[in-house]
Amino acid sequence: MARLFLLINIFILLLSQIDCRYADWEEVKPYCKIRPNPQCCASRDDDCFMPYYDSRCYCDNFCFRGIDNHDCCPDHDQVCQGINITATTLAPKPSGTCYDSFTNRQYALGDSFLRDCNLCRCQTLGFETKLSCDEDLCINSDVLISDYKTQQPYLGFEVKQYPKFNGVKVKDALKIYLGTLPDPSLRHMVDNAPDDPNEYHRMEEVNAYDVRTNPSYAGKIRGIRDQGKCGISWALSTVDVAADRLSLVQNIKLPNEPLSVQNILSCTDPEAKDGCEGGRVTYAWGFIKDRGVVTENCYPYESGTTGNITECKLRLSNEDLQNIAQHRKITNLNCPSRARGEHFNFGPAYRIRKDASSVKYEIHFRGPVQATMRVTPDFFLYSSGVYRCGGASYANQNPRYANLFGYHSIRLLGWGTQVNRNTHKEESYWIAANSWGTGWGENGYFHILFGECEVQDTVIATYGKSTDVLKKKNRRQ
Structure with a gap:
């Protein structure tokens, strides 16, 4: 027994003499040093790693740094243990x-x-x-297509690969093709109850409606836009819903041009957005209430092409701001394009309760609404049918594929029903307008199942114009 203890002590002593650095040929580059906090992790943490060639290295205290068994990052000792490692000499690069x-x-x-x-x-x-x-998930990868095909009988929509997404990583697309940052404050906005409770309950019996086919709304609903490579859905859906609502107000002249999304992008407070990687819907609605918005010909959209948001080029005077506060229209615009443009202001935004009947009532009697949905990778491949968020079995193939999702703001224009071919039960869907151009989906539009992908959780709208809000209040009084 004493001999056994002696051998164990000798083995421990030998281990303590092992030089724990990487071999002489290994160049110590920053790995743990450039990790997002925490740079180093205590105990064992399998998520505490960095990409290392075609594998990974770790920055926790569990990785063993022996001669033949090490999986720590080359700068682990220096960054995580404070050991000063002198520069190593690289061996000649092998040819081959x-x-x-x-x-x-x-x-x-x-x-x-x-x-x-x-x-x-x-x-x-x-x-x-x-x-x-690299091992990142690509939008047009065979991994996504094959994953979808295994679930297609249960999902009920069709997919295809789009050339515009060739060579685009999902993690990048979630930033530049979406663009809505979660904002819990939206759920605390004042909601707007239906004017007629009887009409509200009747909505349960209305199985289909499309605001675009309403004779009273003919030619007044905006079509599909393309946001390009900039995550601006937070602002674009806001101005398009506002333009739709404006056109439905009686005695309001329909603007010939779309409302300018660049006006909002460039002129909102810095807290409103994270460059071309998204922004907050609350700020967009607050901006068009407090400062209004000009037409596209006055302030043309450029961020979708340049991939960045420039400083504001449209300055409003104190007199302009006073006119907006008094619901007066500004006419002496100094447009960045040097063209003639128009300016419009709006009443405050309000929230619609997330039950389907409330949303249906709002669209039917007041016009299109803005909704925010949760987007997973398969949404980029949607081509037709009724979309629903599918299970992500592809996430089990690589840790990099996990937690790939983002939020996107869209317009809801109506609803419809169909019989599910698997369950043989009737199901309802929303008619939605996306902002990826007419070459995506069903000419830029898509259908999404009621309640799917959090689409009813945050639904926002506005009255067409501040003055119209005052007129309705006066009539009620």
């Missing part, structure tokens, strides 16, 4: 080529290429020349 089994092609050391949305590089890993590729 990399073989791509997907295309049966050879690549020289230093070559790189794109495989869909992922960058592949022929580089050295230790003394080995190896092809290393």
Whole structure:
């Protein structure tokens, strides 16, 4: 027994003498150092890692740094343990080529290429020349298509790949093609009850309605726009719903141009947005109430092409702001485009209760509304049918695929019903307008099942004009 203890002590002593640094050829680059906080994790944490060539390295205290068994990042000792590591000497780079089994092609050391949305590089890993590729999920990947096909019989909508999404990573698309940041304050907005309770209850019996086909609304509902590569749905859906509502107010001249989304993007407070990666709906509605908005020809949209939001180019004088506060129209505009434009202001926004009958009543009697939905990767591939959020079995294939979702603001224009071919039961869906151009979905529109993807949780609208709100209040008094 004493001999056994002696051997154990000798083994522990030997371990303590092991040089825990990486081999001499390993260059110590920043890995843990550039991790988002926390840079280093206590105990064992399998999520505390960084991409390392075609694998991963860890920044927790569990990773063992022995000679033949180490999976810590090269700068782990320096960043996580405060050990000063002197610069190592790199061995000569090995020569050789990399073989791509997907295309049966050879690549020289230093070559790189794109495989869909992922960058592949022929580089050295230790003394080995190896092809290393990113592993992010691509919108038009076969992974998403095959995953959908396994669920298609239960989901009930069709998908296809769009050329505009070629080479685009899902994680990037969720930023630049959506653009609504969650805002809990929206749910605390004052809601607007129906004027006629009898009509409200009658909505349960109305199985189909489309505001675009209402004879009274003919030619007054805005069509589909394309936000381009900038996450602006928070502002674009706001001005389009506002324009629709404005056109439905009696004795209001329909503007020839759409309302300017760039006016909101560039002139709202910095707290309203995170560049082209999204903004908050509350600020958009507050802006058009307090400062109004001009037409597109006055302040043209540019962020979808440039990929950034420039500083405000439309200045309002104190006199202008006073006129807006008194519900007067501004006419002496100094348009950034130097063209003639119009200015409109609006009443306060209000929330619609998320039960289906309230939303149906609002659309039927007052016009289109704004809704915010949760978007998962398969939504980019939608082509027709009734969309519903599917299960993401693809997320089990790679940790990078987990938690890929974002929020997107759209317009709801009506509803319809159909019989589910699997359950043989009738189900209702919303008719929605997206902002990805007419080449996506059903000419830019799509159908989404009632209650799916949180689409009824935050529904917002406004009266067409501040003066109209005052007129209705006076009539009620």
